Amino acid sequence: MGQPLVGQISTLAVHQILVGTAIALLALVLLIGAHLRVATPLLIGLAAVFAVEIPIGALNASGAPPAAISTLHFGVAGIAWALLVQILLLTRTAPSEAAAAPGAVRDVLRDYFRVTKPAIMLLLLTTTLGAMLIAGAGWPPLSLILLTLLGGAFASGGASAMNCYIDRDIDVVMSRTRKRPIPTGRLTGDQVFMFALLLSALAVVVLALFVNPLAALLALAGNLFYVLIYTRWLKRSTPQNIVIGGAAGAFPPLVGWAAVTGSLNLTAVLLFAIIYYWTPPHFWSLALLKARDYQRAGVPMLPVTHGDAHTRRMILLYALQLVAITLLLVPAGYVGSIYLVAAIVLGGVFLNYAARMYVEGTSRLAWRLFKYSNYYLAALLLAMVVDRALTR
Structure with missing residues (x-):
C-alpha cells in the first residue's frame, strides 16, 4: 500500500x-x-x-x-x-501615505492576493494534487505535497499577476475586470510586474531546491507559455487563442506527476490532454456570456469572430473529445472500474449540458455549463484518486 x-x-x-x-x-x-x-x-x-x-x-x-x-x-x-x-x-x-491610512497594509495585501486570481490558482493546484496522489505506488510524503503545492501556488500567482499587468489596457474597458487593482489605481503596473517576477522566481527556487529540477522546468515552461504565447500573443491575435493557449493550464498535472516520479509517462500525457480539451468548453461558455465585453476590448474570442452558433457547435465538439480522452485512462491501465463509472456519469452530464446549449443556445445553459465544468474537473480527479487508493 x-x-x-x-x-x-x-x-x-x-x-x-x-x-x-x-x-x-x-x-x-x-x-x-x-x-x-x-x-x-x-x-x-x-x-x-x-x-x-x-x-x-x-x-x-x-x-x-x-x-x-x-x-x-x-x-x-x-x-x-x-x-x-x-x-x-x-x-x-x-x-x-500607505502606512498612514487605516488598514492600508491589509488592503494592499488583499489587492496583491487578487491579482494572483485565487480561484484559478485553486483549480490548478487541484489538478497538481490529483496528479501527485495517483502518480506513485503509494502516497507521496506530506512534505513533498506541501512544497510542490507551495511552488505551484507561486507559479500560478506569478503567471496570473503578469497577465493582469499585460492586460491592464483591456481590463480598463471590460466590465468584468475593470474593478481589478490596476484599473482602479489601487496598484500600479510596475508594482504588479515586480510582484509577478518575484512569485515566478520563488516558484522556480522552491521546486528546483525542494522538489526536483523537472518539476521546476515544467512550471517555468507553463508560465512562459501562458504569459508570452497566450497572453502576449494569441489572446489578441486569433480566435484560436483558447485552443492553443489552453496548453498552459495543462502543465500543473505534469508538475505534480514529475514531483512524485521525476519523469513523465503516457498517463501524465493523458492528464495533460484532459485539461487541454476541457479548457475550450469551459472558457467559451463564459465567452458566450461576455461577448460584448470582449468585442469592446478588441479581443477576438470565438463568439466575437464567428458568432454564438459556431461557438456552441465547437463547445459540443470539444466536449465529445474531452469525454473520449477521459475514458482512455482505463485501457492505459492506470485506473479501473470505479473511475470508469465516474467518468461515464460525469461525462454524460457534461455532454448533456453541451448538447442542450447547442440546441437551445440560452445564456442560462451557458452559465450552467461554465459552473459545472469546474465541478466536473474536480470530481473527475477525485474519482481517479479514489480508484487508485482502493486498487493499489
Missing part, C-alpha cells in the same frame, strides 16, 4: 517545510516593505542574505554536515531574522 500520507516526518522534511514557510514570509515582507517604500537597503540585504541561506541550509540538512557549515547556517539565519525584525519595525513607523 506504500507509505501513509501522514506519518513520521523526517528532520529533512521538517526543514524543507520551514524553509518553504520562510520563503513565503520573505515574499510577504519584501512586498509590504517595497509597497510602503521604506528600508530599501534592508530589503535588498534581506533578499541577498536569504539567497545565501538557502544553499547553506540545504547542506546543513543533508546528512551530517561539518561543524563549520552548521555554524554558518545559524549565523546567516540570525542575520536574516535581525533584518526581518528591523524591517517590520520600520514598516510600522514609516511616514508614508
Whole structure:
C-alpha cells in the first residue's frame, strides 16, 4: 500500500517545510516593505542574505554536515531574522501615505492576493494534487505535497499577476475586470510586474531546491507559455487563442506527476490532454456570456469572430473529445472500474449540458455549463484518486 500520507516526518522534511514557510514570509515582507517604500537597503540585504541561506541550509540538512557549515547556517539565519525584525519595525513607523491610512497594509495585501486570481490558482493546484496522489505506488510524503503545492501556488500567482499587468489596457474597458487593482489605481503596473517576477522566481527556487529540477522546468515552461504565447500573443491575435493557449493550464498535472516520479509517462500525457480539451468548453461558455465585453476590448474570442452558433457547435465538439480522452485512462491501465463509472456519469452530464446549449443556445445553459465544468474537473480527479487508493 506504500507509505501513509501522514506519518513520521523526517528532520529533512521538517526543514524543507520551514524553509518553504520562510520563503513565503520573505515574499510577504519584501512586498509590504517595497509597497510602503521604506528600508530599501534592508530589503535588498534581506533578499541577498536569504539567497545565501538557502544553499547553506540545504547542506546543513543533508546528512551530517561539518561543524563549520552548521555554524554558518545559524549565523546567516540570525542575520536574516535581525533584518526581518528591523524591517517590520520600520514598516510600522514609516511616514508614508500607505502606512498612514487605516488598514492600508491589509488592503494592499488583499489587492496583491487578487491579482494572483485565487480561484484559478485553486483549480490548478487541484489538478497538481490529483496528479501527485495517483502518480506513485503509494502516497507521496506530506512534505513533498506541501512544497510542490507551495511552488505551484507561486507559479500560478506569478503567471496570473503578469497577465493582469499585460492586460491592464483591456481590463480598463471590460466590465468584468475593470474593478481589478490596476484599473482602479489601487496598484500600479510596475508594482504588479515586480510582484509577478518575484512569485515566478520563488516558484522556480522552491521546486528546483525542494522538489526536483523537472518539476521546476515544467512550471517555468507553463508560465512562459501562458504569459508570452497566450497572453502576449494569441489572446489578441486569433480566435484560436483558447485552443492553443489552453496548453498552459495543462502543465500543473505534469508538475505534480514529475514531483512524485521525476519523469513523465503516457498517463501524465493523458492528464495533460484532459485539461487541454476541457479548457475550450469551459472558457467559451463564459465567452458566450461576455461577448460584448470582449468585442469592446478588441479581443477576438470565438463568439466575437464567428458568432454564438459556431461557438456552441465547437463547445459540443470539444466536449465529445474531452469525454473520449477521459475514458482512455482505463485501457492505459492506470485506473479501473470505479473511475470508469465516474467518468461515464460525469461525462454524460457534461455532454448533456453541451448538447442542450447547442440546441437551445440560452445564456442560462451557458452559465450552467461554465459552473459545472469546474465541478466536473474536480470530481473527475477525485474519482481517479479514489480508484487508485482502493486498487493499489
